[in-house]
Amino acid sequence: MAELSLQHIDKIYDNKVQAVFDFNLDVKDGELIVLVGPSGCGKSTTLRMVAGLEDISAGHLLLDGKDITRVPAKDRDMAMVFQNYALYGHMTVYENMAFSLTLRKENPNVIHKKVMAAAEILGLTSQLNKKPAQLSGGQRQRVAMGRSIVRNPKVFLFDEPLSNLDAKLRGATRREILLLHKRLNATMLYVTHDQTEALTLADRIVCMSMGHVQQVGTPLELYDSPNNVFVASFIGLPPMNLLDVEVDHGELVGKDFRVSLNPEQKRLLESYQGKPVILGVRPEDVEEGAGIPLTVSVNENLGMNTLVYGNIGGPSGIKLSAKLKGWKNYRHGDRIQVCFKRIHLFDKETTNAIR
Amino acid sequence: MTEDRLIRTDRMRFTKNSLSSNLAIAAIIFDVFYFLKIYQSDVGTFYYNYLIGISVIYNLVFMLAAFLASEGVKNYKKPYSWLLFALGAGQILRIFILPLRAHSAVISSGGVEIAVMGNGQFLWVVACLTISAVCLMASAVVNLVKCTALEAHRKTLADSGVCV
Incomplete structure (x- = not known):
């Protein structure tokens, strides 16, 4: 049982730079939470505050209801896996995995049992006598995870x-982490800037920007119902198309194109009549069909799909990317017609979703 | 075999034989104490002969061989036990060469008879060589026992299809 609660957490450095603003999150027991966002958004700082490697400037951190805000890192019963593995080069895999327990002067037989069990889980049994330099990057990261597992911590931090x-290795190791989570059913906090990792791993995602939490939700919630333009553009690959349009009597009017609204959308935009809004369209929601003229600039075949980049209207029109089904062979300058299967609407001023 | 003993044996597959290795290193340290004590003697010209030359060379060879053996036993290499036994026997034998001869020797200086090696110094060097020998023998025995247990354990694992 390990429930983590971050309450109104702020991080202000000595030079008065604030890295994290009013961070609130309740992590349930056995949940895998992914903190995602661009570089410098405060996600690693938040993780380091949870680990105890950074002081918390304001707010409270609770583990199973107990306030651990000022508890030193070594007493927090959390294990952290770093990007650069942080393995001891002169020690074997076995010694690396056993190291933290050896420091605690645990019974060597108990240490052995734990290391062997962790090695079995991670498929490292045949590598235990090797040094880190003899391992691939993926294996090294598994050793780093093994070192965390043997400690049997309450919370894993990645x-x-x-x-x-x-x-290739990233995909394989990602699946291993997912299997590990299912097997251990441990509470995990995972930091990444890769939205693919976030979408595939997370029970819930925390999307951050400039030290602020932009949205917390399941991967599907963030993909399907982004709170604002930032989340919409950050989650999804290629990113969502964001087009400036104006509401005009049941239609969205942009430069060289018009999009009809359904009754529900008309109702939502009643108060926006004549005002500018942002129209969001995921590339995968763009399909071939009469409606919007698109001048192709680049055609990228991905096998199952084709990514088509072009401009609405002529070559100087608004940029639009489309993920079309099947293998296409459009050439630069070809003119095609596309339509939008599904659209998202955002307020131009606040950039928040219009719901 | 009890579970604890089984785990202890299995642990040897991944851990170094540091006990044997450390005993061999301890033997080197006591050898160093021995020659520091004996070479500090400055009694007439008793030591100025071929024996001291051989002693210096033997000390160098001993330290090299013992260090090599300590690294060997660290990785459960059985043949190094025999080398350690030989070196241990050599340390015992050395008591009867230089220390014993020096202890029973007397030189005359200005008409006064002086013992080359007093009782205190003699006991000290004999103790150093004895401890060094005991360490070497113990290291060899521990390594032999561990190697034998490990070999048997590996064979059992291999027979049961476990990757060793």
Whole structure:
């Protein structure tokens, strides 16, 4: 049982720079929370505050209802996995995994049992006598995870653990982390700037920008109902198309295109008549069909889909990306017609979703 | 075999034999104490002969061999036990060469007879060599026992299809 609660957490550095503003989050037992956001958004700082590696300037951190805001890192019963593995090069995998328990002067037989169990979970049994230099990046990261597992901590903290791995290995290790979470059913906090990792791993995602939490929700909630323009553009690959339009009697009017609204959307935009709003369209919600003229500039075949980048109207029109089904062979300058299967609407001034 | 004993044996697959290794290092340290004590003697010309030359060379060879053996036993290499036994026996044998001869020798200086090695110094060097020998023997025995247990354990694991 490990429930974590972050209440009104602020981080202000000595030079008065505030990195985290009023961070609130309740993490349930066994939940995998992913903090996602661009570099410098405060996600790693938040994780380090939870770990006890950074002081919390204001607010409270509770673990199972107990206030651990001022508790030193070593007494928090949390284990952290770093991006650069932080393994001891002169020690074998076994010694690296056993190290924290050896420091605590635990019974060597107990340490052995724990290390062997962790190695079994992570598929490292045959690597235990090797030094980190003899392992691949993925294996090293598994050793780092193993070192955390043997401690049997209440909370696992991951700080961009896959960033040093190549794309293929990243996918494989990501699946291993997911399996590990299912197997251990442990409470985990995971920091990444990669939205694919966030969407595939998380029970819930915390999307951050400039030290502020932008949205907390399940991956589907963030993808389907983004709170604001930032979340909409950050979650999804390629990012959502954001087009400046004006509401005009049941239609959205942009430069060289018009989009009809359904009754529900008309109702939502009643108070926006004649005002500018932002129209959001995911590339995968753009499909071929009569409606909007698109001049193709780049055609990228991905096998199952084709990414088409172009401009609405002529070559100088608004940029639009589309993820079309099947293999397409459009050439630069081709003119095609597209329509929007689903749209999102955002207030131009506040950038919040119009709901 | 009890579970505890089984785990202790299994642990040897991944941990170093630091007990044997440390005993061998301790033997080197006591050898150093021995030669520091014996070379500080400055009694006439008793030590100025071929024996002291051989002693210096043997000390160097001993330290090298004992260090090599300490690294060998650290990784459960059985043959190094035999080397440690030999070195241990050599340390005992050395008591009867230089220290015993010096202890029973007397030189005359200005008409006064002086013992080359007093009782205190003799006991000290004999103790150093004895402890060094005991350490070497103990290191060898521990390594032999551990290696034998580990070999048997590895064989059991291999027979049961476990990757060793």
